[in-house]
Amino acid sequence: MSFDRVLGQEFAVGTLRRALQGGRLHHAYRFEGPDGVGKEMAAMALAQAHVCERPxxxxxxxxxxxxxxxQTISAEAPHVPQHPDVIVLEQGLYNEIGIEEKQGISVKQIRQVLLARLHVPPHAGRGRVVIIRNAEEMNQQSANALLKTLEEPPARTHFILLTSKGRMLLDTIRSRALPVRFAPLRDEVMRKILAARGVPASTVEQVLELAGGSVSAALAFADAEETEARAAFVEGVRRAILAPDASEALALVQARDKEKDALKDRLAVLAATFAREARQQELAGIAARQEPDWVRAVLGALRELERNVAPALVLETMLLRMRQAA
Ligand SMILES: [Zn+2]
Incomplete structure (x- = not known):
């Protein structure tokens, strides 16, 4: 069931489940807690509880x-859930359809995206859910436009305000919504989620401490680290090719982690980098010299990896070919 996907938030999920099962759901909640700990996923689970055909x-x-x-986001702007009874508000979300916002959730968004749609009953006659991301970004004016509806929403309409800055919520808004607290995720939960997202275990351990229990922060750190590692690999290869003797190349082969998938990832970046440099030289009117040969060597290495040649051997052979072409 949809709340099963919200990992590591037993307290928050327990509160919401009990309210749902007991038919005592409040009409307005504020989900408070850091970014990247499951608030939006829980809001979506609550939305599904209201629109589901077979709860x-x-x-x-x-x-x-x-x-x-x-839970399917439309491909075209505004990028919001396809279900007409799941309404999402967020600063800037409707820029492309004419509600220009540089700062804060505007009163225009509250009126045009939300209030105008509440006059008609929910689509299938079941429930309707309004999710407001970063709800603290409502200013005095937009909050005032919302207050009456937040206090007495139309039948079967529920509000979920999401915020990582609960203290910045306006008091008038805060007092009308029931708090549900979301805690930073525990390490073992983070490990499980990040593994499912394909982050290598060694990277997970490196980013756990930095991430402070937030999946989105961990993914950002993991990605920055990957980006750095890829750039370092490209530069290492370049040095190895241009060095006067093969010692740099040998060092690189020995230092590489021998994992096939990691090497494939690095080689794909390497081929793309050299191909881009060759194009840039051509555009500048300079005939690319070694780069096309280098790209061919990298593509050859990728094919050898596919044929299950040992990664270290693949890398060594590739560097040798590149040095010969240099
Ligand atoms: Zn369903």
Whole structure:
């Protein structure tokens, strides 16, 4: 069921599940806690509980058409859930359709995206959920436009305000929404989620401490580290090719972690880098010299990896070919 996807937030999820099962759901909640700990996922689970065609113990099944449309984001602007009864507000989200916002959630967004749509009942006659991301970005004016509706929403309409800066929520808004707290995720939960997102275990251990229990922060750190590692590999290869003797190349082969997938990733970046440099030289009117040969050597190495030649041997052979072409 849809709340099963929200990992490591037993307290928050327990609160919401009990309210759902007991039919005591409040009409307005504020989910407070750091970014990247599951607030939005929990909001989506709550939305599915309201729109699902076949709820199971009060929760969305996660599989029916309505559940799927609730969590499928439209490809075209505004990029919001496809389900008409799941309304998402966020600063700047509607810029492309004419609600220009540089700062804060405007009163125009509250009126045009939200209030104008609340006059009609929910689409399928079930529930409707309004999710406001970074709700602290409502200013006095937009908050005032919302207050009355937040206090007494139309039938079957529920509000979920998301914020990582609960103290910056306006008091008028805060007092009308029931708090549900989301804690930073524990390390073992982070490990599970990041592994499922394909982050290598060694990287996970490096970013855990920096991330402070936030999946989005961990992914950002992991990515920065990857970017750095890739750049270092490209420069290492360049030095190895141009060095007067093969010692740099040998050092690189020995230092490389021998993992096939990691090497494939690095080689793909390497081929793209050299190909880009060759194009730039051509555009500048300089005939690219070694780069096309280098690209061919990298592509050859990728083919050898596919044929399960040992990564260290592949790398060594490639560097040798490149040095010969240099
Ligand atoms: Zn469903």
């Amino acid at each position: 199971v113990e009060g929760e969305g099944c996660g599989r029916c058409g309505d559940c799927r449309r609730a």
